[in-house]
Amino acid sequence: MNKILYIGTAFMLAGLLACSAGQEPNTGDQSAASRSESGGSSSSYSQPLAQTSGDVVDPQAFEYLGAFRLPGGEDPPLTFAYGGNAMTFNPDGDAGGGDGFPGSLFVMGHDRIAYGGLPDGGQIAEVSIPQPIISENIEDLNTAEFLQDFQNVLAGYFTNLEEIPRVGMVYLNAPETGPKIHFTWGQHLQEPGDPSNGWFDPQLDDPQVQGPWFIGQQDPYSITGYMFDIPAEWADAYADGYTLATGRMRDGGMGGMGPALIAYTPWLADGSAPPGGTRLEEKTLLLYENTYNTIAIERSLNGYQHPDEWEGGAWITTASGASAVLFAGTKGTGDKYWYGYIHPDGPQYICVDEQAADIADMCRYADGSFCTEAELGGCCDAEAGTCVSDRGWWTTRFDAQMILYDPAELAKVAAGELESWQPQPYAVIDIDEHLYLDPPEWDEIYMGWGDQRRARVGEVSFDRQNGLLYLLELYADGAKPIVHVWKIN
Numbered sequence: 001m002n003k004i005l006y007i008g009t010a011f012m013l014a015g016l017l018a019c020s021a022g023q024e025p026n027t028g029d030q031s032a033a034s035r036s037e038s039g040g041s042s043s044s045y046s047q048p049l050a051q052t053s054g055d056v057v058d059p060q061a062f063e064y065l066g067a068f069r070l071p072g073g074e075d076p077p078l079t080f081a082y083g084g085n086a087m088t089f090n091p092d093g094d095a096g097g098g099d100g101f102p103g104s105l106f107v108m109g110h111d112r113i114a115y116g117g118l119p120d121g122g123q124i125a126e127v128s129i130p131q132p133i134i135s136e137n138i139e140d141l142n143t144a145e146f147l148q149d150f151q152n153v154l155a156g157y158f159t160n161l162e163e164i165p166r167v168g169m170v171y172l173n174a175p176e177t178g179p180k181i182h183f184t185w186g187q188h189l190q191e192p193g194d195p196s197n198g199w200f201d202p203q204l205d206d207p208q209v210q211g212p213w214f215i216g217q218q219d220p221y222s223i224t225g226y227m228f229d230i231p232a233e234w235a236d237a238y239a240d241g242y243t244l245a246t247g248r249m250r251d252g253g254m255g256g257m258g259p260a261l262i263a264y265t266p267w268l269a270d271g272s273a274p275p276g277g278t279r280l281e282e283k284t285l286l287l288y289e290n291t292y293n294t295i296a297i298e299r300s301l302n303g304y305q306h307p308d309e310w311e312g313g314a315w316i317t318t319a320s321g322a323s324a325v326l327f328a329g330t331k332g333t334g335d336k337y338w339y340g341y342i343h344p345d346g347p348q349y350i351c352v353d354e355q356a357a358d359i360a361d362m363c364r365y366a367d368g369s370f371c372t373e374a375e376l377g378g379c380c381d382a383e384a385g386t387c388v389s390d391r392g393w394w395t396t397r398f399d400a401q402m403i404l405y406d407p408a409e410l411a412k413v414a415a416g417e418l419e420s421w422q423p424q425p426y427a428v429i430d431i432d433e434h435l436y437l438d439p440p441e442w443d444e445i446y447m448g449w450g451d452q453r454r455a456r457v458g459e460v461s462f463d464r465q466n467g468l469l470y471l472l473e474l475y476a477d478g479a480k481p482i483v484h485v486w487k488i489n
Contacts, residue, residue, distance in 0.1 A: 054408035057316050057324035057488065059427045062402075062469075064434055065485040066132030069143040069477055076110040077121045078150045083109040084472040084481035085122070086167040087312075088227075089461040090202065092179060094128045094147055101129040103463055104147050105470060105483070106169060106181060106202070114163035122165060123150040124204060129470075132485040138436065138477055151204035154185070157212065164188035166248060168227035168459070171202065174243065176271035184246050185212070186224025195277055196224050197246060199266065210273035215246060215264055216282040219290070221255025223262055224248050226313045226459060230263060231323070234315075238411040239263045239283050247286070249310035249329070251393045252339075258288040258301030258421075259310040259327045259403075261410070285410040286325075287420040295361045297368035299421040305332030305366065306339070307393035312460035315407075316488055318467060325405040328431075328471055330456040334396030336371065338363040342389035343379050347396050347451045351387075354378030390446045398448075400456040402429040402471075431457070431471075434484055439475035447475060 070080045086108040093104025104126050112121035130142035158165070166186045173179040180199040198211020215223045225248025235243045242263035249259045264282040268274055289299035297304060310329035317323045336350055339362040343349035350371065356362045363371035380387035409423035435456060439447050447455045458472040458481060467488040476482040 054406050055320075055322045056406050056426060057318060057322045057404065059404060059429050061318070061322075061489045062429060063487040063489055064134070065468075065487055066134040067141055067434075067473070067482050067484045068130045068132050069138065069141050069482060070107065070480055071127060071144050071146055072125075072150075074478065074480075076118055077123050077152075078109065080107060080109050080125075080481060081479035082111055083107070084458045084474055085111055085165060086124075086169040086183070087459040087461050087470070087472055088169040088171045088181060089463050089470060090126065090171045091463065091465060092171075092173060092202075093126065099131055100466070101131060101468065101485075102466065104128055105144070105461065106171065107472075107481075108167060108169070109150055111165055112162040119159070119162065120152050120155065121162075122154060122167065123152045124169075125150045126202075126204065129483075132483075138482070141482070144483070148204045151207070153200055153204055153207045154183070154209065157198075157209065158185045158194075161185060161187040161190060161194060166224045166250075168225055168246065168248075170227040170229055170244065170461075172229050172244065174267070174271075177267050178271075182227060182244055182266070184224045184227055186220045186248070188250075190220055192220060194220065196220055197264075197266065197280070198276075199273065211266070211276055213266060213274060213276065214279040215262055216279055218262055218282065219255050220248075221250040221290070222248055222260040222287060223255075225250070226311065226327075228314050228462065230315055231317055231464075234323075234407060234411075235263065238414045239285065240281075241265060242283055245285070245313070245315065247313060249308060249327075251309055252306050253288075253291040253300070253304070256288040256290050256421075257297065257299070257304045258308075259286065259313065259329075260288070261286040261313070261325070263414075283414055284420050285413055286405070286423055289421055291361075297364070299419075302424050303331075303333075303366075305334075305337045305395055306364070307332040307337050307395045307398070307454065309454065311458045312471065314460050314462035314469065316404075316462060316469070317464055318488060323407050325407055325410060326402055326460070326462075326469075327405075328402045328457050328460045329400075330398050330454050331401045331403075332393075332395035332397070333366075333399045334451070335366050336364070336375075337366070337393065337395035338371070339391075339393055340378065341380055341382075341387045341391060342394055342448055342452055344388045345379075349379070350375050351379035351394075352376050353391055388445070389448060394448070394452060394454075397451040398454050398456065400431045400435055402431060402460075403427070404429070431484075435473050436476045436482065440479050443475055443479065 126148035127144040195212035200207035340353035343351040403425040412418040472481040
């Protein structure tokens with residue numbers, strides 16, 4: 001079953017080298033079956049539901065249905081291995097054969113690698129949606145089929161943003177434009193000055209790419225990670241008719257200390273595309289303070305940690321009229337977090353990067369207070385090769401989570417009645433019990449292991465008509481993602 005925490009208004013450098021309180025500790029070696037055999041059963045609750053300002057989706061409505069595999073081989077760039085940077089659901093895709101899972105998924109394959117490593121990575125394919133299965137054995141899962149083979153849709157675009165790309169996609173069949181796949185593109189480290197968003201046709205061998213455009217004056221670290229559609233009725237009432245949402249949460253809080261959400265619409269009045277380089281009008285729905293402005297953990301997601309990764313988002317609605325804005329990611333939940341390495345003696349120990357040990361912000365306790373001076377020393381020599389992980393943000397524990405926001409709170413931000421950093425999730429769903437958490441051994445230097453396994457989940461997408469949520473677990477089938485499925489009842 002899902003582990004759910006109700007809270008009030010208070011709370012992939014991808015491994016590209018192809019060579020909360022109240023929970024039991026996650027040892028990292030549990031099988032999917034031991035965590036998910038109860039899929040479809042009612043969920044457990046640790047606190048009563050806090051008061052919300054609208055008719056929100058009850059997290060008890062999330063019913064886990066199982067998972068399925070992605071097709072194809074392992075040879076880059078035409079592979080999903082080291083991919084899954086972006087995914088979107090296509091309601092106009094495969095009819096589904098009456099199996100209850102109509103439509104299709106567009107999924108991005110193996111990431112580009114900069115400096116000539118794999119410049120034709122980031123290709124996109126369309127796949128069918130087979131019946132999901134609950135099993136501890138990946139070999140038991142059904143495998144999707146290709147509906148459109150990999151195509152290098154964005155060839156020639158973003159060639160200066162290939163070092164750990166950050167990409168999002170959303171399929172939208174708007175009356176003004178017809179079916180388009182809207183996208184956003186950035187990279188792990190970048191300076192402002194590059195346009196980020198565009199669209200292309202879903203016929204992948206003739207995509208007719210339009211853009212890219214800027215999203216107002218927004219920081220790329222706040223807009224280039226995930227995309228989803230906003231229900232038109234809500235958009236017309238609260239967001240000036242903007243029906244697309246783009247956002248990102250970059251570790252270290254450089255785009256905001258929590259997930260961001262910016263609404264926009266790119267097309268002109270006649271449905272045509274604006275010229276490339278246009279700065280599109282936008283409306284902020286959610287944006288926390290960023291660490292360029294302050295080293296204090298303030299005006300942030302409650303419980304925020306610098307290692308947090310929010311990689312996917314979706315606007316959930318139900319036939320009864322309930323709604324929620326969902327973000328999925330790998331949340332830092334340890335009692336300490338730091339910039340540096342995994343300590344070889346165990347996850348309870350800190351290993352701050354020696355080159356940054358004199359910077360207080362490089363190590364904190366979960367409450368945001370600084371580590372002691374004695375804790376700021378390093379534990380390894382990167383140049384000598386004695387570090388057991390890549391350098392980056394680490395914590396003593398990560399958890400895969402989905403967090404839910406009340407759309408009424410975002411409406412107040414749009415209306416200027418709340419600051420953009422004031423909304424907080426009303427519920428947290430821990431989904432580790434459904435994950436395989438079994439990455440390739442050679443990628444653990446980037447991802448970590450056990451309690452410190454990061455990069456657990458990636459993009460999500462929502463089938464609004466059938467109430468089906470699709471989520472990518474990264475590095476689950478070898479280096480390929482696996483697709484997990486929930487029914488929102």
